[in-house]
Amino acid sequence: MKTVFITGASSGIGAALALAYAEQGAVLGLLARRRDVLEELRLSLPNADRHHIYAVDVTDHAALANAAKEFMAAVGEVNVVIANAGISVGTLSEHAEDLPIFDRVLQTNLIATVATFSAFINPMKTYAGRSDCRLVGIGSVAGVRGLPGAEAYSASKAAVISYCESLRVELRGTGIRVVTIAPGYIDTPMTRDNPYPMPFLMPVRRFSVAALKAIAGGESYRVIPWQMGIVAKILRILPNWLYDPVFARARRKPRANNM
Numbered sequence: 001m002k003t004v005f006i007t008g009a010s011s012g013i014g015a016a017l018a019l020a021y022a023e024q025g026a027v028l029g030l031l032a033r034r035r036d037v038l039e040e041l042r043l044s045l046p047n048a049d050r051h052h053i054y055a056v057d058v059t060d061h062a063a064l065a066n067a068a069k070e071f072m073a074a075v076g077e078v079n080v081v082i083a084n085a086g087i088s089v090g091t092l093s094e095h096a097e098d099l100p101i102f103d104r105v106l107q108t109n110l111i112a113t114v115a116t117f118s119a120f121i122n123p124m125k126t127y128a129g130r131s132d133c134r135l136v137g138i139g140s141v142a143g144v145r146g147l148p149g150a151e152a153y154s155a156s157k158a159a160v161i162s163y164c165e166s167l168r169v170e171l172r173g174t175g176i177r178v179v180t181i182a183p184g185y186i187d188t189p190m191t192r193d194n195p196y197p198m199p200f201l202m203p204v205r206r207f208s209v210a211a212l213k214a215i216a217g218g219e220s221y222r223v224i225p226w227q228m229g230i231v232a233k234i235l236r237i238l239p240n241w242l243y244d245p246v247f248a249r250a251r252r253k254p255r256a257n258n259m
Contacts (some may be wrong), residue, residue, distance in 0.1 A: 003075045005068065007027040007058050007116055010037040010083030012188035013138065016208040017082060022046045024212075029071035029078075031064070032085070033057050058085040058112035059104075068119035077127050078216060081120045082136040083113040088190050090253035091152040101256050102152045109156035114163065115141055121176065128175030134215050135171075137164040139182040141228050145243065146236045149252025157182075162223075168220055177218040181211050184228030193254070200227040 004021045008014040010032035020030055022045040030038050035055035042051050052074055054067035072078055086109045091098045110172045117135050124133045142150060143157030161180055168178035185191055185198035186207045214222040223229035235243070 002026040002080065002081065003029075003071075003078045003117075005031070005071055005078055005081040005120070006082045006084055007031045007064075007112065010034050010041060012190055013183065013186060013204060013207065013211075014082075014084045015041055016204040017084065017211060019045060020205075020208040020212050021080075022051070026080075027051065027075055029054065029067070029075070031056050031058070031067055058116065059107045061112075061115045064112070064115050068116075072120075074122055077131050078120060078124065079132055080134045080136060081116060082138070082215075084136075084138045085109075085112055085116075086138060086156075086190075088150075088153050088253065089090040090149045090255040092149065092255060093151055095255070098152075098255065105152035106156050106159075109153070110159045110163065112161055119166065121171070124176050125174055125249045132216075132218075133176045134179055134218065135164075135167070136179045136181060136215055137161075137178060139164070139180050141182055141184045141223060141232050141235075143182065144232045145238075145247075148247060148250055149255075153253075164223075177220075179215050179219055180221045181214060182221070182223045182232065183207065184223065184225055184231070186224075199231070200225050 004026045006014050009018050026202035028051040028142040039051040042053050056063045056067050087105050126243040137160050140157035142154050143161045164178050165179040167219045185201045187203050210224045223232050
């Protein structure tokens, strides 16, 4: 029986992944800040009594580590850990009042990913040879190139992508596979307020199905939907003299203080 631990599980991508795994018969550890929403999600899932919820802020590293220990004590071996918790909000470096928001975005999107994996790596090493083990980082196409008005978010997701690559190489040969999922535009509460066109917008249910396939296959890096994978490859090679004037005209996500 597969066991899966998901942060940021209360809504959006996290909740969709929880449902997809529960439908496969997995036992879940669901972590997010809001206990009432987590409990509502748990009760909506197949085999609700099997699943465990943890009302924890991922920036509280001690509480996160304790939740991981409790889940491992309850289920034994953990097969999949998905560091999904994330914040997306517009930020501008010129505004001093945005500096705490930068810190919160980086702490949630990047440092909490490290803290989540840190709690599971050593225990996983003891059984990875006999069980499929996956550490899954949720990046973003926004991490491929820096987007205007999204300085904190783009920086955090670029860092997640690079961090997962470093970790993947570091853990090569241990039996633990590190998978990076880079979503494009996925229809979730996080994207519904975006004041700009979202090409190839994908229903979150379809995203979860594609993500589970990539995770099961142990793919090192996957952009979902695939069309945005093509866009990401083009963005990587686009020269600055062309990228800069084109994207300087792009519409910005609202800043937190202006929302």
